[in-house]
Amino acid sequence: xxxxxxxxxxxxxxxxxxxxxxxxxxxxxxxxxxxxxxxxxxxxxxxxxxxxxxxxxxxxxxxxxxxxxxxxxxxxxxxxxxxxxxxxxxxxxxxxxxxxxxxxxxxxxxxxxxxxxxxxxxxxxxxxxxxxxxxxxxxxxxxxxxxxxxxxxxxxxxxxxxxxxxxxxxxxxxxxxxxxxxxxxxx
Amino acid sequence: xxxxxxxxxxxxxxxxxxxxxxxxxxxxxxxxxxxxxxxxxxxxxxxxxxxxxxxxxxxxxxxxxxxxxxxxxxxxxxxxxxxxxxxxxxxxxxxxxxxxxxxxxxxxxxxxxxxxxxxxxxxxxxxxxxxxxxxxxxxxxxxxxxxxxxxxxxxxxxxxxxxxxxxxxxxxxxxxxxxxxxxxxxxxxxxxxxxxxxxxxxxxxxxxxxxxxxxxxxxxxxxxxxxxxxxxxxxxxxxxxxxxxxxxxxxxxxxxxxxxxxxxxxxxxxxxxxxxxxxxxxxxxxxxxxxxxxxxxxxxxxxxxxxxxxxxxxxxxxxxxxxxxxxxxxxxxxxxxxxxxxxxxxxxxxxxxxxxxxxxxxxxxxxxxxxxxxxxxxxxxxxxxxxxxxxxxxxxxxxxxxxxxxxxxxxxxxxxxxxxxxxxxxxxxxxxxxxxxxxxxxxxxxxxxxxxxxxxxxxxxxxxxxxxxxxxxxxxxxxxxxxxxxxxxxxxxxxxxxxxxxxxxxxxxxxxxxxxxxxxxxxxxxxxxxxxxxxxxxxxxxxxxxxxxxxxxxxxxxxxxxxxxxxxx
Numbered sequence: 001x002x003x004x005x006x007x008x009x010x011x012x013x014x015x016x017x018x019x020x021x022x023x024x025x026x027x028x029x030x031x032x033x034x035x036x037x038x039x040x041x042x043x044x045x046x047x048x049x050x051x052x053x054x055x056x057x058x059x060x061x062x063x064x065x066x067x068x069x070x071x072x073x074x075x076x077x078x079x080x081x082x083x084x085x086x087x088x089x090x091x092x093x094x095x096x097x098x099x100x101x102x103x104x105x106x107x108x109x110x111x112x113x114x115x116x117x118x119x120x121x122x123x124x125x126x127x128x129x130x131x132x133x134x135x136x137x138x139x140x141x142x143x144x145x146x147x148x149x150x151x152x153x154x155x156x157x158x159x160x161x162x163x164x165x166x167x168x169x170x171x172x173x174x175x176x177x178x179x180x181x182x183x184x185x186x187x
Numbered sequence: 188x189x190x191x192x193x194x195x196x197x198x199x200x201x202x203x204x205x206x207x208x209x210x211x212x213x214x215x216x217x218x219x220x221x222x223x224x225x226x227x228x229x230x231x232x233x234x235x236x237x238x239x240x241x242x243x244x245x246x247x248x249x250x251x252x253x254x255x256x257x258x259x260x261x262x263x264x265x266x267x268x269x270x271x272x273x274x275x276x277x278x279x280x281x282x283x284x285x286x287x288x289x290x291x292x293x294x295x296x297x298x299x300x301x302x303x304x305x306x307x308x309x310x311x312x313x314x315x316x317x318x319x320x321x322x323x324x325x326x327x328x329x330x331x332x333x334x335x336x337x338x339x340x341x342x343x344x345x346x347x348x349x350x351x352x353x354x355x356x357x358x359x360x361x362x363x364x365x366x367x368x369x370x371x372x373x374x375x376x377x378x379x380x381x382x383x384x385x386x387x388x389x390x391x392x393x394x395x396x397x398x399x400x401x402x403x404x405x406x407x408x409x410x411x412x413x414x415x416x417x418x419x420x421x422x423x424x425x426x427x428x429x430x431x432x433x434x435x436x437x438x439x440x441x442x443x444x445x446x447x448x449x450x451x452x453x454x455x456x457x458x459x460x461x462x463x464x465x466x467x468x469x470x471x472x473x474x475x476x477x478x479x480x481x482x483x484x485x486x487x488x489x490x491x492x493x494x495x496x497x498x499x500x501x502x503x504x505x506x507x508x509x510x511x512x513x514x515x516x517x518x519x520x521x522x523x524x525x526x527x528x529x530x531x532x533x534x535x536x537x538x539x540x541x542x543x544x545x546x547x548x549x550x551x552x553x554x555x556x557x558x559x560x561x562x563x564x565x566x567x568x569x570x571x572x573x574x575x576x577x578x579x580x581x582x583x584x585x586x587x588x589x590x591x592x593x594x595x596x597x598x599x600x601x602x603x604x605x606x607x608x609x610x611x612x613x614x615x616x617x618x619x620x621x622x623x624x625x626x627x628x629x630x631x632x633x634x635x636x637x638x639x640x641x642x643x644x645x646x647x648x649x650x651x652x653x654x655x656x657x658x659x660x661x662x663x664x665x666x667x668x669x670x671x672x673x674x675x676x677x678x679x680x681x682x683x684x685x686x687x688x689x690x691x692x693x694x695x696x697x698x699x700x701x702x703x704x705x706x707x708x709x710x711x712x713x714x715x716x717x718x719x720x721x722x723x724x725x726x727x728x729x730x731x732x733x734x735x736x737x738x739x740x741x742x743x744x745x746x747x748x749x750x751x752x753x754x755x756x
Contacts (some may be wrong), residue, residue, distance in 0.1 A: 163584035
């Protein structure tokens with residue numbers, strides 16, 4: 001019974017999960033076979049099938065471990081997305097996340113924001129900026145693709161066209177550099 | 188108007204503003220741009236850099252960016268045309284133009300508010316006086332009107348005499364006006380007839396840096412490369428080159444005097460620039476000596492290397508210097524040290540015997556580390572080749588960015604790549620010249636020589652860009668002067684055509700002034716092309732900043748040439 005309960009739990013983990021149908025099918029098949037064999041053993045008295053049951057049990061446990069590791073890795077990547085892209089994720093990424101993951105992301109966002117507000121006095125401190133110690137206030141960037149207009153501090157904007165170079169304040173460009181629209185030029 | 192104090196009227200004005208830089212596609216512009224960028228980065232001036240390669244691109248880029256900027260700096264573009272007319276800017280836009288193209292357009296010179304020229308006035312500019320060209324027309328018209336109104340209210344007899352007097356006065360005025368206008372047309376025609384180049388923009392920018400005491404060895408090197416780029420492309424006279432080298436030499440010794448002192452010498456890794464009186468052979472330290480002798484225009488033309496006799500003379504020359512053929516064909520760096528020791532003097536001596544008096548030329552070289560040593564001309568050739576490389580160029584600006592990067596010391600791989608491209612280019616140039624001369628493709632049309640490259644010529648794709656085609660044309664003219672016996676043909680200018688785009692059926696046409704010893708490099712083809720195109724309604728595109736390079740539809744070629752012949756004879 002305990003074994004069955006454990007497998008029910010793994011099942012629940014997988015139910016909302018469209019991403020690896022093959023593993024899912026594998027586990028279901030194994031589970032099905034396991035049930036059959038167990039019935040055989042119990043009712044049919046075939047105790048020579050017990051090693052088969054043990055083997056299938058181990059396979060099921062390993063599959064569950066792989067599934068959990070995969071889900072955990074996804075979670076870590078989603079956490080890194082917050083640091084890379086900021087609070088609003090592009091639609092392409094959100095399309096690939098499940099509803100629970102989106103919810104988890106929102107929770108993480110909220111807790112990070114609360115933490116940041118609690119630092120540095122009244123206004124809070126944005127720790128997602130300047131992840132590497134900056135060497136200068138302004139950096140030279142080159143535009144790798146056409147981006148369009150980009151607003152600068154004093155309200156005016158800069159037109160980012162391919163292969164144009166700009167000398168802008170570091171904090172404004174960081175997001176775009178991380179997204180790959182601008183490239184930091186070292187001279 | 189001309190800016191007299193560059194620091195106050197240019198730099199301090201833009202220091203607190205955001206600036207847009209338009210940079211043309213040539214070596215001198217790139218170097219000037221690098222120096223200006225370094226100054227701006229030092230002072231945290233926010234700027235945007237937009238490369239432009241022609242008038243259309245300049246207009247498009249200006250339209251896109253004009254909402255966002257008030258201050259524009261144009262490097263090596265814009266001085267020789269009426270900028271306000273072409274760009275149609277707003278009232279508050281201010282243009283700083285640092286350009287080597289001469290003559291400077293008179294509107295640009297006399298506009299006080301919007302156009303500031305970063306050009307030294309001690310260059311021989313010869314701008315016509317204001318009164319000779321501009322005139323207040325309003326006063327005249329007012330006088331005429333008041334004259335015609337006042338005679339309505341007077342008596343008939345007086346009216347008649349007054350009318351006669353007035354008619355006489357008006358006729359005199361009109362005649363004066365016509366004379367003035369004819370004189371104006373002549374003055375302007377003389378002024379704008381010949382195109383030439385002035386002091387390198389890179390040197391102007393370096394001067395600005397020096398005035399602000401912000402000059403560095405790196406900036407000095409860029410100024411040197413800019414000047415050498417102008418000389419390699421025959422844009423300035425030998426005299427001017429030597430004068431400017433003298434100016435730069437003073438700066439070089441100021442920055443690099445520590446290297447001469449044995450005790451306090453800097454480490455090998457530091458950048459050192461030194462003055463050299465070195466051989467004129469292109470890229471010889473990165474190539475083999477034999478290749479360099481064969482592919483430098485100076486030696487190839489004088490030895491007449493397109494003929495078998497010429498090849499023999501080259502062998503004799505090498506024997507005279509005392510260099511074994513096997514050594515000479517190796518890479519220069521692997522030549523025996525004993526041969527390299529007095530190489531320059533030995534080659535100069537033998538060159539004098541063979542009729543080449545200017546084998547050595549004043550130039551500069553840069554060293555950093557044990558491996559990296561470059562002459563200024565090496566870097567100039569490499570940058571030119573990178574900028575016009577035939578490799579796939581989607582937006583037209585990739586090559587510019589490559590070339591710009593190659594000027595930084597941290598991008599040596601790009602510089603070496605540029606050197607390889609330069610070698611290919613020089614080889615292709617010499618081979619094309621040899622084939623043109625051997626098949627007599629250079630024909631005399633009367634007032635000028637004409638040569639047209641056919642579509643199937645090998646390496647034709649290398650010569651569709653303006654600077655490469657100009658280089659090829661100049662070298663071809665020099666070689667032709669040495670190959671022909673016809674004394675009259677030696678003094679003729681050259682018009683060269685090469686196919687540009689097969690789908691659109693266009694050719695690039697370049698006009699080169701005649702080759703004489705004391706030539707002042709003044710080129711009249713800009714105006715000549717314009718007039719010929721107008722006269723025959725040929726479909727031409729005068730897109731390049733150098734007005735002597737145009738694009739033409741292949742079908743209109745013959746009538747265009749005919750018009751040119753009749754214009755120039």
